[in-house]
Amino acid sequence: MSEPTGGVVELDHVTKTYDGGVTALDDVSLTVADGDLLAVVGASGSGKSTLLHLMGTLDRPTSGTVRVAGERVDTLGDRALSVLRARRIGFVFQQSHLADRQAAVRNVETGLLYAGVPRRRRETLALEALDRVGLAHRAGHLPHQLSGGERQRVGIARALVTSPAVVLADEPTGALDSVTGAAVVDLFRALNATGVTIVVITHDQELAASLPRRVTLRDGRVVADERAVAVGGAKEADR
Amino acid sequence: MRISLLDLLRIAVGGVTARLTRAALSVLGIAIGVATLVAVTGIPASGQQALLAELSRLGTDLLEVSARPAQSDDVATFPAESVAMAGRVGPVTGVSAVANTQASVRRSDVADESSGVGVAVLAARDDLLGTVDAELADGRYLDAAVDGFPTVVLGAQAARWLGITRLPDDGPGPQVLIGDRWFAVVGVLEPARLVPAIDQAALVGWPAAEQYLGFDGRPSVLYVTARENAIEDVRAVLPATVSPELPGLVAVSRPSDALLAKRQTETTFSGLFVGLAGVALLVGGIGVANTMIVSVLERRGEIGLRRSLGATRGHVRAQFLTEAVLLSGAGGFLGVLLGAAGTVVYVLARGWPVVLPPAAAGLGLAGAVVVGVVAGLYPAVRAARLPPTEALASA
Ligand SMILES: Nc1ncnc2c1ncn2[C@@H]1O[C@H](COP(=O)(O)OP(=O)(O)OP(=O)(O)O)[C@@H](O)[C@H]1O
Ligand SMILES: [Mg+2]
Numbered sequence: 001m002s003e004p005t006g007g008v009v010e011l012d013h014v015t016k017t018y019d020g021g022v023t024a025l026d027d028v029s030l031t032v033a034d035g036d037l038l039a040v041v042g043a044s045g046s047g048k049s050t051l052l053h054l055m056g057t058l059d060r061p062t063s064g065t066v067r068v069a070g071e072r073v074d075t076l077g078d079r080a081l082s083v084l085r086a087r088r089i090g091f092v093f094q095q096s097h098l099a100d101r102q103a104a105v106r107n108v109e110t111g112l113l114y115a116g117v118p119r120r121r122r123e124t125l126a127l128e129a130l131d132r133v134g135l136a137h138r139a140g141h142l143p144h145q146l147s148g149g150e151r152q153r154v155g156i157a158r159a160l161v162t163s164p165a166v167v168l169a170d171e172p173t174g175a176l177d178s179v180t181g182a183a184v185v186d187l188f189r190a191l192n193a194t195g196v197t198i199v200v201i202t203h204d205q206e207l208a209a210s211l212p213r214r215v216t217l218r219d220g221r222v223v224a225d226e227r228a229v230a231v232g233g234a235k236e237a238d239r
Numbered sequence: 240m241r242i243s244l245l246d247l248l249r250i251a252v253g254g255v256t257a258r259l260t261r262a263a264l265s266v267l268g269i270a271i272g273v274a275t276l277v278a279v280t281g282i283p284a285s286g287q288q289a290l291l292a293e294l295s296r297l298g299t300d301l302l303e304v305s306a307r308p309a310q311s312d313d314v315a316t317f318p319a320e321s322v323a324m325a326g327r328v329g330p331v332t333g334v335s336a337v338a339n340t341q342a343s344v345r346r347s348d349v350a351d352e353s354s355g356v357g358v359a360v361l362a363a364r365d366d367l368l369g370t371v372d373a374e375l376a377d378g379r380y381l382d383a384a385v386d387g388f389p390t391v392v393l394g395a396q397a398a399r400w401l402g403i404t405r406l407p408d409d410g411p412g413p414q415v416l417i418g419d420r421w422f423a424v425v426g427v428l429e430p431a432r433l434v435p436a437i438d439q440a441a442l443v444g445w446p447a448a449e450q451y452l453g454f455d456g457r458p459s460v461l462y463v464t465a466r467e468n469a470i471e472d473v474r475a476v477l478p479a480t481v482s483p484e485l486p487g488l489v490a491v492s493r494p495s496d497a498l499l500a501k502r503q504t505e506t507t508f509s510g511l512f513v514g515l516a517g518v519a520l521l522v523g524g525i526g527v528a529n530t531m532i533v534s535v536l537e538r539r540g541e542i543g544l545r546r547s548l549g550a551t552r553g554h555v556r557a558q559f560l561t562e563a564v565l566l567s568g569a570g571g572f573l574g575v576l577l578g579a580a581g582t583v584v585y586v587l588a589r590g591w592p593v594v595l596p597p598a599a600a601g602l603g604l605a606g607a608v609v610v611g612v613v614a615g616l617y618p619a620v621r622a623a624r625l626p627p628t629e630a631l632a633s634a
Contacts (some may be wrong), residue, residue, distance in 0.1 A: 079551050113250075
């Protein structure tokens with residue numbers, strides 16, 4: 001049993017082997033510190049999504065321990081994990097998964113539905129979250145009235161609305177053109193500046209390179225964990 | 240974390256209305272089943288009400304006393320004085336009688352003419368009409384002025400068979416051949432609701448039957464009216480009163496009971512119809528289950544998203560179960576309306592009073608909800624069991 005190191009998410013000697021026998025993660029130890037903006041890069045199949053799912057308690061490790069906000073998740077049941085996901089973790093996916101017939105603000109409110117926030121407070125919080133992603137003026141729009149980038153921002157607002165300890169984004173720019181994608185990454189950077197901890201998976205090396213911390217996976221192992229000392233400057237290897 | 244019922248309902252309404260055509264079809268399936276259920280209970284209830292109203296108009300104070308033959312080829316009759324004896328029973332308010340003369344009736348003397356086949360020639364007392372509550376359609380009934388002459392009154396069915404449903408306003412009336420003698424038709428009866436046997440009879444006066452048809456004056460059926468509250472007592476003493484020697488061969492029946500029983504079988508839908516309604520509801524339920532299963536398959540992305548937003552397995556299960564119940568509940572509601580409308584149309588077309596048992600509506604709605612729960616359970620459990628990562632991956 002390992003001691004908590006104070007990170008928002010801590011993986012300690014985590015291995016994930018799927019039923020088919022594929023070891024997607026192999027003895028990974030990684031700590032996401034409060035205030036991190038962390039890019040996860042690696043070839044397709046290297047285990048990035050698996051890593052994110054374990055961090056987000058959507059799946060359980062085959063061995064090793066996962067802590068979220070200091071709490072060991074392997075001992076938690078479905079209800080407790082759900083509370084954790086509802087309150088401490090925000091997910092952003094490649095598809096924005098918006099409900100077609102609901103206005104942007106209602107879609108953001110969905111993020112509060114399972115967090116026990118009373119109905120009357122939801123709209124205020126949702127509008128605040130939309131404001132944070134620069135979409136206050138689109139609150140009443142339906143998804144089909146929004147651009148792809150705007151839809152993704154609504155998805156990000158939905159992840160932010162509970163003020164989670166960490167936002168986990170799996171290729172949030174994957175379905176966007178490079179300019180729009182860059183704008184989303186800019187948004188992450190801006191949010192990070194206000195104290196939001198973000199883990200973002202990306203295939204775009206350039207985008208990844210522009211972020212303060214970069215973890216590289218290969219065949220389920222962490223092969224690099226680098227921090228930028230200064231924007232555009234030299235990078236210092238962490239390990 | 241619990242979510243409020245209102246939130247649950249909103250999610251479910253959103254899920255159902257997002258695929259409106261499909262939802263409407265499964266709602267319709269349930270509605271047809273429930274409508275059938277409501278109609279097969281509402282229509283008989285209305286028919287029953289109509290029957291009770293009819294019976295209270297016709298009265299239930301009439302008893303029919305008939306004799307069973309001691310041997311199969313005997314003609315069963317009562318003593319001639321049985322009419323007077325029955326009249327002496329305290330609560331009895333009226334007695335009349337008919338007797339089968341065994342004569343045959345024909346429209347004309349053309350050989351092998353068959354128009355009168357099936358018509359019984361009965362000697363009838365002058366007070367028969369009042370006692371059995373039958374009415375004249377045309378002409379007059381037998382009375383002291385004509386009952387000694389060869390005159391005849393035809394029951395409704397007998398009149399149709401003989402082709403004499405109307406009598407000329409003036410001039411000589413039609414005649415029929417009874418035995419080998421011509422009888423003048425002086426009256427035609429309306430259908431007798433309580434005593435259908437009279438419908439198929441040609442009624443001849445008591446004295447005329449004795450004079451022209453060799454009738455021995457012994458009645459074969461007595462019609463007895465009695466005070467309603469004493470009717471069962473009268474029924475009990477009648478056999479020994481009218482046939483002191485052979486009371487065991489006397490059958491006493493109450494024509495209103497017979498009518499009730501007959502009409503009940505006519506208006507009560509058989510188990511077949513109820514079964515049909517059940518099958519329709521079952522098929523509706525299968526429709527809902529199918530809709531929900533397809534829905535769960537299509538909405539894996541949504542399920543994954545909700546799980547990532549903190550929905551428990553229970554939340555997902557409750558959501559899909561609620562959607563199924565919403566579909567079937569809406570179907571039940573629509574079905575009650577359709578069934579009630581159908582019942583009203585059918586019942587009014589028959590001139591019956593409209594009776595819509597609230598229990599039928601309640602049962603229909605409850606049945607629909609139960610069907611919804613059963614139909615939704617499997618899809619809901621499947622949705623809940625879906626691992627979040629798998630749900631997200633397949634989206
Ligand atoms: N549910 C699963 N069952 C079996 N094997 C799986 C499952 N999910 C992923 N894998 C396997 O685990 C490995 C890592 O998958 P993962 O999705 O984490 O990769 P990734 O780095 O996200 O790839 P990509 O960049 O293509 O999204 C792959 O070899 C994949 O085939
Ligand atoms: Mg992936």
